[in-house]
Amino acid sequence: MATRRARALAAALLVLGIGGAARGTERLGIGRLASEAEIAAWNIDIDRDGRKLPPGRGSVAHGRAVFEAQCAFCHGSRGEGGTGERLVGGVGTLATAKPVKTVGSFWPYAPTLFDYIRRAMPMNAPQSLSDDDVYAVSGYVLHLNGLAPEDAVFDAQSLPAIRMPNRDGFVPDPRPDVKP
Numbered sequence: 001m002a003t004r005r006a007r008a009l010a011a012a013l014l015v016l017g018i019g020g021a022a023r024g025t026e027r028l029g030i031g032r033l034a035s036e037a038e039i040a041a042w043n044i045d046i047d048r049d050g051r052k053l054p055p056g057r058g059s060v061a062h063g064r065a066v067f068e069a070q071c072a073f074c075h076g077s078r079g080e081g082g083t084g085e086r087l088v089g090g091v092g093t094l095a096t097a098k099p100v101k102t103v104g105s106f107w108p109y110a111p112t113l114f115d116y117i118r119r120a121m122p123m124n125a126p127q128s129l130s131d132d133d134v135y136a137v138s139g140y141v142l143h144l145n146g147l148a149p150e151d152a153v154f155d156a157q158s159l160p161a162i163r164m165p166n167r168d169g170f171v172p173d174p175r176p177d178v179k180p
Contacts, residue, residue, distance in 0.1 A: 041127065048109035050160030057155040058136025060143045066133045067140050070122045079144045088144045091165060104145030108170055110162040114138045
């Protein structure tokens with residue numbers, strides 16, 4: 001008897017699920033389509049080669065100041081981690097039993113670091129940093145990982161030129177609908 005009830009309940013849920021999915025495609029009369037400007041503000045299409053990086057530039061020195069003010073609370077004063085992810089170190093640990101995935105050990109491309117910081121950081125105010133600040137913070141994090149000198153300045157040309165240590169640590173996605 002309990003099995004019959006379970007089957008009936010499962011069938012009812014399946015029918016409701018299918019009906020709900022069909023209704024979900026109908027216009028509900030709430031919300032609105034995002035404008036081109038709103039979509040552009042999220043700019044999630046900066047790729048690994050740095051295409052579509054915005055104008056701007058930022059020095060490691062400026063990045064240190066922005067990092068101390070906006071990032072250190074979560075990531076520690078030198079990117080060692082805290083309430084947020086660790087950003088520095090971990091080189092040589094990826095093949096161990098306890099890999100430490102950081103910008104320096106795991107991240108394959110510097111332009112995608114810019115993209116992530118620009119869209120998602122600081123966590124309490126995403127998209128609040130200027131492009132100059134994002135170039136600077138990206139440069140400072142690269143510097144903390146030994147990938148950029150202290151006097152470096154980053155922009156749309158110099159950031160993609162950084163060769164990340166784990167660039168060749170990923171395999172290409174063979175699916176035909178995924179473009180490199």
